[in-house]
Amino acid sequence: MNHANLRPVSVIGTGMIRFGKHRDLTVPQLAQPAVREALREAGLEPARIQAIYAGTATSGWMPGQRVARDTGMSGIPVINTENACSSSATAFREAWVAVAAGLYDYVLVFGVEQLTKLGGGTLPLDQDDIEVANGMVMPALYAMRAQRYLHDYGASEADLASVAVKARRHGALNPDAQFRTETTVEEVLASRRIADPLTLLQCCPTGDGAAAVVICPTEVAARHGERPVRVLGSHLASGRFLPGFRDMTIPEITQRCSAELYEDTGVGPEDLDVLECHDAFTIAELLYYEALGLCGRGEAVSLLHSGATSLGGRVPVNPSGGLLSKGHPVGASGAAQIVEVVRQLQGRCGPRQVDGAKVGLTHVTGGGTSGFDHGACAIHLFGV
Amino acid sequence: MNHANLRPVSVIGTGMIRFGKHRDLTVPQLAQPAVREALREAGLEPARIQAIYAGTATSGWMPGQRVARDTGMSGIPVINTENACSSSATAFREAWVAVAAGLYDYVLVFGVEQLTKLGGGTLPLDQDDIEVANGMVMPALYAMRAQRYLHDYGASEADLASVAVKARRHGALNPDAQFRTETTVEEVLASRRIADPLTLLQCCPTGDGAAAVVICPTEVAARHGERPVRVLGSHLASGRFLPGFRDMTIPEITQRCSAELYEDTGVGPEDLDVLECHDAFTIAELLYYEALGLCGRGEAVSLLHSGATSLGGRVPVNPSGGLLSKGHPVGASGAAQIVEVVRQLQGRCGPRQVDGAKVGLTHVTGGGTSGFDHGACAIHLFGV
Amino acid sequence: MPDSNAAAVRMAPRTGRQLREGDVAWVGSEPRLRAARCLDCDTRVFPAATVCPSCNGERMAELPLSDTGTLYAFSTVHIAPAMWQTPYTIGYVDLPEGVRVFGKIEPVAGLAPDARVRVCLEQADDDAQAPGWRYWFAAA
Amino acid sequence: MPDSNAAAVRMAPRTGRQLREGDVAWVGSEPRLRAARCLDCDTRVFPAATVCPSCNGERMAELPLSDTGTLYAFSTVHIAPAMWQTPYTIGYVDLPEGVRVFGKIEPVAGLAPDARVRVCLEQADDDAQAPGWRYWFAAA
């Protein structure tokens, strides 16, 4: 990827609603408070926004326009993107390209999803896929990765549960989290079985939510808000077809996407002060520690137990509570990760603040397809 | 919009399948022949493609990845866009931005839709919209525009029907068209009533389809294929909220989007040799003649009857047969319009060729929302 | 015209979205459609919104709408989703307050663009939890 | 082991997508899962494809799969879409031809990663128009 002609871009406004079950709202009603908060933080009237990028997976026709309609931003280009769990991270990337290329100066990105409208249970998957047609569901895919990881590295179900305990400990400090109470390893293991060895409290909850950010060229960012956060890099990848006996405890797409981004930006995993990763299930966070380069193969459990990835540790992961505790309204999650990391770098996170955080990363992936690790992965780097 | 840093971009490959009812295929199976044809025309192995932009409205999770999976393009960034009828035109625009900005050199764009999977009838609309909740359907929206246009300008139902007759005359010459037989004014008016005054043959048919193009920087385009076609401009707009007693025979979004594009590029309606416009219903084509500046207010019927917009006339409109005859698989239509105009500018259209066409335009809009003309409009200009 | 009014009520088309109590304004003892007017930019919207769709302002005042207006355009629909009984007629009516309202029209005989039409309102209890109102248009 | 086989057949899990005739290869009189091998890059895929997902080549040869393999990982699912009766067990099995196949497992008692499993195949006529095959895994 050639960045020669691209302008530096910064985030100048963030907004989100508390994730949870909001059955009585419409999709635009979910998104509007987040959008209005992001505009307010950026100090911009709606009329200053020149384009909107909206990410969502299940919100029907033109969700971006339906939100714009009720927030005074009609007439401008609106691009709706879908990439499963990476939908709004993809929207952010497209917005970043447009601003970096000089097409627009002020762009709004938001993600929204209303999973309660789907009636609960596991997400509906593509029935043309042979694995789905034979009973695959997302929790089972992660459950098999977990089983194999435990088998290969001698980890225990209690180790898995410890990821959820950390997530809930962080989420308890986040007013925007769906779950705001702590839990214990015993409680996690005793919760309802979903797909062995994963129990209910090891799976991200079903919920609704929205998150938004406003970006602009770095050269004018200082005029807006108190502490703009620079976008250091943006990388998007799709899964690579891997025939044969691949190691399913290696998230190929995350490993490759992060390696390419580190190479592109010169920022390495050792430079990270804080990150939000795609902990849709407990095992996922452990696998992503390794794939993102925070530790070596088979070392994730030690890293977790060392406290390095907890608040107060060397590189806190998911200070927001992550998908496990903050919630995972699919299309909103990528934007919400960006909101969290930007606010961390701005030093605004109160009791869950990572002290002195200067460099942060957001990572979202997902979309199961037979023969692939995942359908999409988007990783963003931010710095102050 | 600032174009200072953007590289010129050209289309070097096109592909599409015949539109129609393909109930037995999956979405990837619909798209693959179009994608493979576009790659073949571009003379590129799949591994040369650096990113994919997929446009569709109703194809479920990550359609771009599902198509890429089976065509040897895994691993690269895939962006799925939705903008109702403008979905793949929006994908094309995003791809154009990325190539123009220098991120990628070879990018695939495709659109796909399988409307037969929805069970037929009018398209499902957003039930939160108060007009939809009170019985609005898309044909009725255009029917009311038609009624008012006939009332305001003294046109007749036979004038409307003449648009369909022209579309079917053109479509009869296009092997990729869903309808390939001619019709008459009498037959059009005698067909089943849909939403008065519109009859069945005045409404685009339900169908499935796919279309694809490959783009690259103009500086390397000459190495690929026989006659690359340059992208002269790309413009995307969303509807503007218009309270009060607006004139619904003026397609506000199309008028504004085309005016901005003409201003941006210095190309005017008098420069056009051929265009594909969004004739989802007969009245639409007449309204778009005026909105795109091919004639003045109230002059569309005269322009049609003069033969200027028929094959052999001054500025043939919808030589492919348009949505009325070629078909309108929503998300595929924008890309299919680009395929047609590119092939026209390459002089490859056989009996429906517009002689000596040098400049062409594609126009797609749609997405009904109360208080707005439409949700999105994308217009592209091409030249050789 | 109590008789023709009663007939119209009996023929009231079922609408998918009932108005809520808050969508109706009272002019004396008469119920009227309730729009909103932006105190900043004078935009008028129906149904009433709490945020102005033109200027994003939040100073919105109640605007009761007249009960007669002018038909802008209409269409009788023969093909529609299964939830609707076809044919039915829908149209846009321009009310003197500068607001165009969309709704069903019944009866439709003799109507043409620019005809005078009346706004009919009745209480609806389709949804026992949230009783509301139903409106439609008829020849004036 | 005709007895245990018969038991397994009776317990055959219903799968959402039956194999088609073309998904089964015959080794002598024995039906086997039919994969495909790319003659250009040696990629092997199940179900068989006509285009190679690795190199996009179209020279694909039939590759009958063995009827025993090694269990890579499995999970018993307790929450699933309504079309499935829970709990059920699914897993990945590695076959000697270098192909990993996903499917249901029954019975599941005593299984662990790296266990030897058997591929069971039976003719299915769930869909009278297109009779096909059903497969699942059982302990070897």
Ligand SMILES: [Zn+2]
């Ligand atoms: Zn206002």
Ligand SMILES: [Zn+2]
């Ligand atoms: Zn191959």
